[in-house]
Amino acid sequence: xxxxxxxxxxxxxxxxxxxxxxxxxxxxxxxxxxxxxxxxxxxxxxxxxxxxxxxxxxxxxxxxxxxxxxxxxxxxxxxxxxxxxxxxxxxxxxxxxxxxxxxxxxxxxxxxxxxxxxxxxxxxxxxxxxxxxxxxxxxxxxxxxxxxxxxxxxxxxxxxxxxxxx
Numbered sequence: 001x002x003x004x005x006x007x008x009x010x011x012x013x014x015x016x017x018x019x020x021x022x023x024x025x026x027x028x029x030x031x032x033x034x035x036x037x038x039x040x041x042x043x044x045x046x047x048x049x050x051x052x053x054x055x056x057x058x059x060x061x062x063x064x065x066x067x068x069x070x071x072x073x074x075x076x077x078x079x080x081x082x083x084x085x086x087x088x089x090x091x092x093x094x095x096x097x098x099x100x101x102x103x104x105x106x107x108x109x110x111x112x113x114x115x116x117x118x119x120x121x122x123x124x125x126x127x128x129x130x131x132x133x134x135x136x137x138x139x140x141x142x143x144x145x146x147x148x149x150x151x152x153x154x155x156x157x158x159x160x161x162x163x164x165x166x
Contacts (some may be wrong), residue, residue, distance in 0.1 A: 008064040014051040018062055029055040070101045070109060124149045 009015040021027045027035070032055040038048035050057040078095045110116055126143040127135040139145060 006150055007066065008061055010051070014061070018058060022058065022062055032058060051070055070105045073100055074099045 006012055006015050009018065021032055021035070032052075036052055036058075043049055047059060052061065074097055074141050076097050077094050079092045085091060111120075121140060124140050126146065127137060127141055129135055136142060
């Protein structure tokens with residue numbers, strides 16, 4: 001893919017606009033329409049138009065953005081635990097549809113993406129405030145990540161010890 005290929009966007013400006021409005025600003029559909037109407041009005045004298053006609057046009061373009069080879073999968077589930085005597089809360093009788101992508105494949109695609117090169121810190125960490133209280137800032141400051149790293153360390157250490165000692 002060429003560095004000038006912004007598919008399905010026509011150019012970098014359209015991509016940056018969509019990213020800013022939808023992801024970073026999380027602007028409402030009404031807000032998007034108002035902004036695009038104002039933009040269109042300012043471009044009338046140049047006989048030009050904004051990159052998107054309205055929020056629907058923007059959403060369709062975002063939905064058409066290639067995200068790698070990770071297909072969506074889904075399953076349905078429902079509560080099957082104990083039920084209270086008497087009135088049953090509606091959520092206990094509702095069937096829920098869960099949509100997901102394979103996390104392993106998503107992570108592999110992220111790690112293969114050159115845009116993330118040098119942007120990811122792979123080391124687990126434990127941070128503390130000056131009063132000694134533990135600070136949880138992101139995923140890598142959590143206990144689970146720390147435990148995974150420690151268990152991988154011991155597996156690698158055991159593997160090396162058995163390989164070189166025997």
